Amino acid sequence: MSDDGHTGSPSASRSALEPWPDTVNWQPISRDLIWVELIRLGIGLAVALVVLGVAWALSGHWLLGAAVGVALLIGVWRAITIVRAVRAWGYAERDDDLLVRHGLLVRRLSIVPYSRMQFVDVSAGPLERAFDLATVQLHTAAAASDARVPGLRPAEASRLRDRLTALGEDRAEGL
Incomplete structure (x- = not known):
C-alpha cells in the first residue's frame, strides 16, 4: 500500500473518472437548500400548470392535457433529483486550493487555486x-x-x- 492509502494494483488506484477523492475531508452544505430548491420548483411548476390548464380549458385540445401530465411527471422527477443533487454538493479547503463538488449524472469537481481568485x-x-x-461565489480570471x-x-x-480572500491575497503577493 502506498502512502496515500491506495494499493499499487491498477483497479485500486484512483481514476480521472472518479472525481471525488475519498482522501479529502468534504464539508456538506445545509440540507435546508433542498426546501429552497423544492419551493423554486413548486413556483415554476405552478405557473406552468396554470398556463397549461387555462389553455387546455379554453381550447379543449388533448395535447394540452397531455402537456399537463408531462409537466407533473417532470416536476416529480425533478423533486427527486433535487434531493439527491443537494446531497452531492460539498467543498473542501486545502492548503493551496478550494475543491467544490456537485452533480449526479455528470459529476463535477472544481479546483480553484487561492492564487487565481x-x-x-x-x-x-x-x-x-x-x-x-x-x-459563496468565487471569481477567477477565467469565467x-x-x-x-x-x-x-x-x-x-x-x-x-474572509478565509478565501485572505488566502488569495497571501498567494497573490508571492507571485
Missing part, C-alpha cells in the same frame, strides 16, 4: 434568507473556472469568504 461574493436571495442560507458553494449558513459563508 480575483474576488469572492456572498449572496442570499429572499428564499435563501428565509431559510438562513447564503451562497469558466468560477465556482460556487450554495447552502451555507451566513456565518460559515462569511468565514469562508
Whole structure:
C-alpha cells in the first residue's frame, strides 16, 4: 500500500473518472437548500400548470392535457433529483486550493487555486434568507473556472469568504 492509502494494483488506484477523492475531508452544505430548491420548483411548476390548464380549458385540445401530465411527471422527477443533487454538493479547503463538488449524472469537481481568485461574493436571495442560507461565489480570471458553494449558513459563508480572500491575497503577493 502506498502512502496515500491506495494499493499499487491498477483497479485500486484512483481514476480521472472518479472525481471525488475519498482522501479529502468534504464539508456538506445545509440540507435546508433542498426546501429552497423544492419551493423554486413548486413556483415554476405552478405557473406552468396554470398556463397549461387555462389553455387546455379554453381550447379543449388533448395535447394540452397531455402537456399537463408531462409537466407533473417532470416536476416529480425533478423533486427527486433535487434531493439527491443537494446531497452531492460539498467543498473542501486545502492548503493551496478550494475543491467544490456537485452533480449526479455528470459529476463535477472544481479546483480553484487561492492564487487565481480575483474576488469572492456572498449572496442570499429572499428564499435563501428565509431559510438562513447564503451562497459563496468565487471569481477567477477565467469565467469558466468560477465556482460556487450554495447552502451555507451566513456565518460559515462569511468565514469562508474572509478565509478565501485572505488566502488569495497571501498567494497573490508571492507571485
